[in-house]
Amino acid sequence: MALRVLLIMLTIQTWSLSEPIAGPYDVFIDQVGECPQGLVDPFFPVKIRLVRNRHNHNDMFAFANYTIIERLDDSSSMRLEFGSWSSGGGWKENAFIMKFQRLCSTLHNLAPRTVQALERSLSNSKNVSPVTCPWNPDTYQITNFSTLEIKSNVPAVFYGKWRINLIIFNSKTQTAIACCRVYARTTPKIPLVKTSN
Numbered sequence: 054m055a056l057r058v059l060l061i062m063l064t065i066q067t068w069s070l071s072e073p074i075a076g077p078y079d080v081f082i083d084q085v086g087e088c089p090q091g092l093v094d095p096f097f098p099v100k101i102r103l104v105r106n107r108h109n110h111n112d113m114f115a116f117a118n119y120t121i122i123e124r125l126d127d128s129s130s131m132r133l134e135f136g137s138w139s140s141g142g143g144w145k146e147n148a149f150i151m152k153f154q155r156l157c158s159t160l161h162n163l164a165p166r167t168v169q170a171l172e173r174s175l176s177n178s179k180n181v182s183p184v185t186c187p188w189n190p191d192t193y194q195i196t197n198f199s200t201l202e203i204k205s206n207v208p209a210v211f212y213g214k215w216r217i218n219l220i221i222f223n224s225k226t227q228t229a230i231a232c233c234r235v236y237a238r239t240t241p242k243i244p245l246v247k248t249s250n
């Protein structure tokens with residue numbers, strides 16, 4: 054009996070050693086786009102252009118234009134719907150969903166570096182930059198935001214290939230104010246190697 058348990062534990066351990074399913078991670082963005090028609094109502098139009106960094110194929114520079122007609126602040130909430138890529142092919146919708154209240158505070162707590170880089174790349178219709186959260190109704194332009202800036206304080210996640218619907222809501226009316234769709238991969242974190250000469 055004890056041997057059987059030990060064998061099972063060994064099997065689980067070798068399996069998780071060769072193929073961990075979750076843990077410390079790196080995030081790579083493959084594509085960012087508008088949410089498809091019908092995903093949120095009203096449709097949220099956003100023009101996005103991604104330019105690959107020729108010196109680092111994991112990095113892309115994002116350029117975007119969009120207009121928000123409602124203020125985004127701590128009364129707004131955010132929902133991340135994760136579709137996961139299944140080994141058999143195809144997307145499994147809503148593999149999991151993360152919901153956050155208090156948009157600006159959550160962004161600053163969960164992904165401070167990302168939101169600061171985003172704010173630096175952001176300008177409003179009067180060409181004021183950076184524009185910090187909360188964001189008033191206006192037309193915004195994102196210029197040259199590096200996707201490698203996308204990092205979070207969440208210590209461990211599941212590894213895989215994801216299609217994420219990032220939706221920002223008015224908490225009171227539950228109507229969508231903004232939406233975008235991000236294709237990303239999470240892979241086991243490669244520690245920074247110190248080189249010594």
Ligand SMILES: *[C@@H]1O[C@H](CO)[C@@H](O)[C@H](O)[C@H]1NC(C)=O
Nearest residue numbers: 100101102103116117118194
């Ligand atoms: C955003 O708008 C500016 C000014 O009209 C334009 O030059 C730029 O190409 C647009 N960017 C995208 C990604 O559509």
Ligand SMILES: *[C@@H]1O[C@H](CO)[C@@H](O)[C@H](O)[C@H]1NC(C)=O
Nearest residue numbers: 104106114115196197198199
């Ligand atoms: C975007 O940023 C990168 C690195 O900071 C820089 O090399 C590149 O010239 C910038 N591109 C534009 C269009 O500003």
